[in-house]
Amino acid sequence: MWSDFFTVSVIVATLASAVRFATPFLLAALGETIGQRSGVLNLGVEGVMLLGAFTAYYVRLNPSGWGWAGSLPAAILAAIVVGALMGLVYAWMTLVMHAEQGISGIGVFLFGLGFTDLLFQKQVGVPLPIRGLTPWKIPLLGDIPHIGDIFFNHNPLVYLAYILVPVITIMINRTTFGLNIRAVGETPEAADTLGVSVNRIRLGAILLGNILAALAGAALVMNTNIFQQNLTAGQGFIAVALVYFGAWRPGGVMAGALLFGIVSSTVLQLKTLGIVSGAASALTAMAPALLTIVVLVIVSRRIGQPSALTRPFDRDA
Amino acid sequence: MEKVQEPSVGLLRRLARPLAGAAVPIFAVLAALLVGAIMLIALDANAIDGYKALFSGAFGGADELADTAIKSMPLLLVGVGICIAFRAGVINIGGEGQIIAGAILSTLVALGLPGLPRIILVPLVLLAGAIGGGIWGAIPGALKAYANVNEILSTIMMNIVAAQFMSFLLQDWLIEEGAIKIQQTERLSENSHLPLLPGGTRLHLGVLIAILVAVLGYVLLFRSALGMRLRSVGHNPHASRYAGMAVKKSIVQALAFSGACAGVAGAVLVFGSESHRLIGEGGAAAFTQNAGFNGIVAALFGGLHPLTTIPASFLFGGLLQGGIDLQREVQVPGALIVALNGLVVIFVVSSLKARGRLGAWADRFVTSGSGPSDVATDAADEARTEVAATSGGDA
Numbered sequence: 001m002w003s004d005f006f007t008v009s010v011i012v013a014t015l016a017s018a019v020r021f022a023t024p025f026l027l028a029a030l031g032e033t034i035g036q037r038s039g040v041l042n043l044g045v046e047g048v049m050l051l052g053a054f055t056a057y058y059v060r061l062n063p064s065g066w067g068w069a070g071s072l073p074a075a076i077l078a079a080i081v082v083g084a085l086m087g088l089v090y091a092w093m094t095l096v097m098h099a100e101q102g103i104s105g106i107g108v109f110l111f112g113l114g115f116t117d118l119l120f121q122k123q124v125g126v127p128l129p130i131r132g133l134t135p136w137k138i139p140l141l142g143d144i145p146h147i148g149d150i151f152f153n154h155n156p157l158v159y160l161a162y163i164l165v166p167v168i169t170i171m172i173n174r175t176t177f178g179l180n181i182r183a184v185g186e187t188p189e190a191a192d193t194l195g196v197s198v199n200r201i202r203l204g205a206i207l208l209g210n211i212l213a214a215l216a217g218a219a220l221v222m223n224t225n226i227f228q229q230n231l232t233a234g235q236g237f238i239a240v241a242l243v244y245f246g247a248w249r250p251g252g253v254m255a256g257a258l259l260f261g262i263v264s265s266t267v268l269q270l271k272t273l274g275i276v277s278g279a280a281s282a283l284t285a286m287a288p289a290l291l292t293i294v295v296l297v298i299v300s301r302r303i304g305q306p307s308a309l310t311r312p313f314d315r316d317a
Numbered sequence: 318m319e320k321v322q323e324p325s326v327g328l329l330r331r332l333a334r335p336l337a338g339a340a341v342p343i344f345a346v347l348a349a350l351l352v353g354a355i356m357l358i359a360l361d362a363n364a365i366d367g368y369k370a371l372f373s374g375a376f377g378g379a380d381e382l383a384d385t386a387i388k389s390m391p392l393l394l395v396g397v398g399i400c401i402a403f404r405a406g407v408i409n410i411g412g413e414g415q416i417i418a419g420a421i422l423s424t425l426v427a428l429g430l431p432g433l434p435r436i437i438l439v440p441l442v443l444l445a446g447a448i449g450g451g452i453w454g455a456i457p458g459a460l461k462a463y464a465n466v467n468e469i470l471s472t473i474m475m476n477i478v479a480a481q482f483m484s485f486l487l488q489d490w491l492i493e494e495g496a497i498k499i500q501q502t503e504r505l506s507e508n509s510h511l512p513l514l515p516g517g518t519r520l521h522l523g524v525l526i527a528i529l530v531a532v533l534g535y536v537l538l539f540r541s542a543l544g545m546r547l548r549s550v551g552h553n554p555h556a557s558r559y560a561g562m563a564v565k566k567s568i569v570q571a572l573a574f575s576g577a578c579a580g581v582a583g584a585v586l587v588f589g590s591e592s593h594r595l596i597g598e599g600g601a602a603a604f605t606q607n608a609g610f611n612g613i614v615a616a617l618f619g620g621l622h623p624l625t626t627i628p629a630s631f632l633f634g635g636l637l638q639g640g641i642d643l644q645r646e647v648q649v650p651g652a653l654i655v656a657l658n659g660l661v662v663i664f665v666v667s668s669l670k671a672r673g674r675l676g677a678w679a680d681r682f683v684t685s686g687s688g689p690s691d692v693a694t695d696a697a698d699e700a701r702t703e704v705a706a707t708s709g710g711d712a
Contacts, residue, residue, distance in 0.1 A: 043410075043469070047659070089663070097667035102408040102469050103617070106610050107662030114655025115356075121650040122360060229652070230600070234477045241470045279489035282481045289477035292470070293460070300465040 004273045008146070014269045015150045015262070019158065022254075022261025024049065024220040024232075026161045028239035029246070029253045030168055031212025036243055037172060038205035039185040039308035040094055043105025045213045046236025047112025048086045052079040052214025053221040053231050054116040058123065060130040072133060076157070076218050083214025086112075087207040094206070095199045098312040109236070117229040124227070132222040133157060157219040162254070164212075169250045181205055185306035188313040198313040213239075234289065241292045245299055248306065256295070263287055341675055342618050342629075345668035346636065349660040356656065362647035374642025375635035383518035387589070389634025390527040391416065391582035391605070395612025396619065396626040397534035398454075398578030403621050404538055405571030406551030411457060411472025412579045412609025414479035415450035417601055419580025420587050421483060422449030424491070424502060424595045427588070431506035438508045443526065443584050450580015451573045453479065458572030462565035468572070476609070480601035487597035500597035511589040523585040530578055534623035537574070547571050582608060607658060611637070614662050617669060636661065 004010065028045050035042050059075040090108065093099040133155035142152040172178040180201045183191035188198045213236065220235070221227055238260060246252025267284045270276045276284050354364035375385050395412040402409040409415075423445040430438065457475055460466035487500040494503065511522040538544040550557045550567040558564050586604065587595050596604060615633045619626030640654040 041469075043473075093663060093667045098670040099667040100617075100669065102410070103613055104663065104666045106410065106613070107659050107664075107666055109659070110607065110610060110662055111656055111659025114652045114657070114659055117652035118360075118650055118656055121652060234473075237470070237473045237477075241474070244467060244470065279485050282485035282488060285484075286478050286481040289474040289481075292474045293466070293478075296466045296470060297460060297464045300467070 002275060005269065005275060010269065010273075012146050012149050014265050016153070017265040017268070018258065018261040019151060020154055020223055020261070021264040021268075022257040023158045023161045023223070024216040024235055025239050025242060025260050026254055026257035027157075027164070027216035027219055028213045028236055029242040029257055030161075030164055030250055031209035031216070032240050032243045033246070033248055033250060033253055034168065034172070034181065034205045034212075035209035036309055037185045037248055037306055038181045038202045039188060039306055039311060039313075040202055040206055040209075041101040041105070041240075041310045042090060042108075042206070042209055042213075043102065043237070043240060044086070044090060044108025044112070045105070045209075045216075045239050046232055046234070047105075047109040048083060048210050048213040049217035049220065049232045049236045049239075050112040050116045050230070051082050051086060052217030054119060054217075054227055055079045055082045055214070056218035057130055057221045057227040058119070060132070061124065061128060076215070079214045079218040080211050083211040084207055086214065087210030090210060091203045091206045094312065095202055098314065101310040113230060116227075116231075120227055120229065127226050127228060129225045130221075132225045155222060157215070157222060161219065165250045165254045172250070177201075177204065182306075184313070185308055188308050188311075192313070192315060202313075233285075238288055238292055241296060244305070245295050247299065259295075260288055260291070263291060341668045341672035342665050345664040346632075346661055349657065349664040352660050352664075353657045356653075357647060357649070360649055362649055364647075367643040367647040370646035371636070371639035371643040373639075375639030379516075380518055381638070383516075383520045385631065385635040385638045386520060386524050387634075388606075388638040389615075389630040390523050390585055390589070391608035392612045392615040392634055392637075393527045393627060393630035394530055394582035394585065395579045395608050396616035396630055397531050397623045398575035399613050399616035400619075400621045400623050400626060401534060401538060401547065401578070402454075402571050402575035403616070404551045405547040405567060406554060407458070407461065407568055407571050407575070408469050409454065409472055409572060409575045410469055410610070410613070411454060411475045411572075411576065412582075412612050413601070413605050413607070414472070414476035414609070415453045415576040415579035416583040416586065416605045416609050417476075417479040417483050418453035418576070419446035419448075419450035419583030420595055420604070421479075421486065421583075422446065422580070423584035424505065424587055427505040427509040428491070428502065431508065433508060435508040435510075435512075438506065439511060439522070439588070442509050442588055443581055446580040446582075446584025447577040448580065450583060451577035453580070454576020455569055455573040458569040461572070462568040483595075483597050483601055483604075487595065491595070493594075501592075502594045502596075505588070505593050505595075509588050510593055511585065519591075521589045523589040526581065526585065528627060530581060531623045531627050534578065538623065543570070579609060579612070582612075602655075606637070607655065610662070611658065614665050618665060633661075 028049060032042060032045055056075040056079040059070060059078045060072065062070050086108065090104075093104050094101055135153050135155050136159075138152040142148040144152070172181060180191065180196050183196060184198045184201045192198050216239070217232065220231065224231065242253050242256040242260070245256035246254070267287060270284065271281055350368065354368070357364040357367055374381060376382060395416070398412065398415075399409060423442040426445040427438065427442050430441070433441065453475060457466070457468050457471040460471050461468040484500065487502065491502045493499070493501055514520040514522065514524070538548065546557070546562050547567055547570065549560070549562060550564050554564050587593070611633060615630040616626050618633060619629030637654065637658065640657055644651055644653050
């Protein structure tokens with residue numbers, strides 16, 4: 001049984017899908033990183049991922065008569081629009097109404113969970129597969145044995161997620177917008193004194209975060225090619241934990257996403273090979289959550305979160 | 318700061334704030350229902366008929382009121398636990414997992430000791446529920462106190478672990494023998510069933526237990542030395558440490574008590590249900606009915622005070638109970654209730670700040686310009702500052 005797993009082809013396939021499975025974690029966690037660096041905790045990632053996933057799925061499902069509107073770019077664009085809308089909602093909740101951030105995200109989660117399930121049952125009904133993104137093999141690099149299969153033969157959203165790691169690192173550390181994000185996340189009062197609009201910077205960070213969360217949902221549904229109730233199954237919450245794992249740095253977040261990608265793809269591979277089956281698969285489904293707790297215990301001693309995290313800014317206060 | 322006040326002004330002043338406090342969340346719920354109505358119309362459903370069905374289904378008669386009370390029980394139990402945790406400065410999002418842990422442990426007791434007389438077995442399963450939920454709460458509590466792990470994240474992960482563990486148990490060890498493969502236990506011993514209350518409705522002992530737990534929660538928080546310490550730690554952990562209080566122990570205790578309340582809800586959901594078994598079919602959320610999350614809203618609705626959480630839970634329970642009738646009336650899938658539920662959370666949580674502002678305005682209005690002085694002790698206001706202080710805490 002286990003010997004089936006330890007063959008070169010199976011291990012290469014598992015690692016390749018690990019890189020793919022890490023993508024939704026990575027996109028969502030990168031977005032959450034931007035938000036948290038600006039001082040806003042968003043636990044609604046899970047809900048926004050579901051909304052993004054359903055949107056991309058539904059747009060892609062209806063290409064007949066929709067013309068270009070049913071195309072893959074349109075599906076992804078629609079997910080981005082939904083993400084931006086949810087960003088506006090979350091900005092209203094946290095920046096305008098000063099809602100408690102530890103709880104308000106649960107509302108977004110429940111809404112996303114219920115609303116996507118409702119729309120799926122009402123508008124789709126049976127789980128129809130979509131034609132998702134196809135892999136683009138990168139010339140030359142993709143031909144390297146094993147390495148090429150693992151890293152350089154994926155769909156464009158996968159490449160985008162990994163390219164965003166250095167891009168967001170540079171954005172946070174080397175641009176004015178990034179400097180402002182860090183300023184309002186650490187000492188909003190000081191930033192305000194210097195003429196930085198705290199809420200406008202946070203709005204930008206929230207919008208980016210929610211767009212990336214919705215994109216993560218789209219990436220997820222492009223992996224599975226099918227939508228179902230609670231498709232994300234906790235991945236959005238894990239993405240929030242990955243920000244802590246990565247100590248609020250995109251590089252660290254990527255390491256965490258890859259770790260969870262490996263766990264997810266290994267669990268799936270073990271199921272496919274019949275090494276774990278039936279009831280035991282419920283036990284292996286615990287693995288990511290348990291791993292998250294262990295990881296949090298290990299990393300929690302050395303890190304400092306943005307000082308103003310979850311603290312709303314009120315000039316009059 | 319005048320010490321002596323006209324008695325009538327004192328009374329008005331005492332009433333103005335809670336009234337303002339109650340009005341805001343009610344408006345928030347109405348706003349959520351309005352957005353829900355737009356959703357219904359977009360789905361070609363008659364929103365007005367739907368909401369009529371909602372209100373008559375929730376509060377339309379004795380049976381409906383009884384069903385609403387049954388629906389609010391787990392909300393109240395979780396909500397009391399939330400009051401304890403939040404007042405101690407700990408955010409407990411783990412109600413879902415704690416309900417499941419309580420349900421599993423109490424089910425194991427009922428399966429293991431089915432022959433005990435009812436007078437012993439019923440308290441025993443409730444106690445088992447409290448212990449199961451208490452342990453499930455104490456784990457993230459200890460992780461926060463001794464390993465500095467953010468409790469928001471750890472409690473969410475504990476939810477996932479509990480849900481998968483229940484799914485495993487009900488597919489394997491505890492599944493009803495010989496049955497077609499439905500994820501449920503056998504019907505549990507008659508002696509473990511919560512007795513029905515007289516009156517011919519479905520009301521059972523669980524309702525009284527939930528109210529009793531709320532009173533106990535009040536006594537614990539506001540009439541005991543332990544509660545004094547928990548609230549002090551929640552208010553200012555650093556000052557409490559200076560004063561010689563055991564801050565770490567308090568965090569563990571707060572989450573353990575909080576989990577224990579949710580665990581009792583788990584036991585009540587099993588032994589007060591009509592099928593009298595633990596059912597995992599349809600996922601863990603179908604069993605908990607999201608009470609672990611909704612209890613948070615009920616507690617916030619009730620100003621994080623165990624006693625005012627009683628009416629708050631009842632109103633919120635009515636909304637959820639009536640949601641079932643709404644969904645039947647307009648023929649949309651049951652997922653509508655979860656979506657509406659999410660909207661209510663969004664609007665209620667967003668309204669809390671406005672509530673504090675309106676309360677302050679009411680004070681100023683009634684005392685005609687003398688300004689708020691000693692009003693900081695008001696529950697809702699205090700609650701807000703505490704929650705705000707909490708979430709910024711060491712993660």
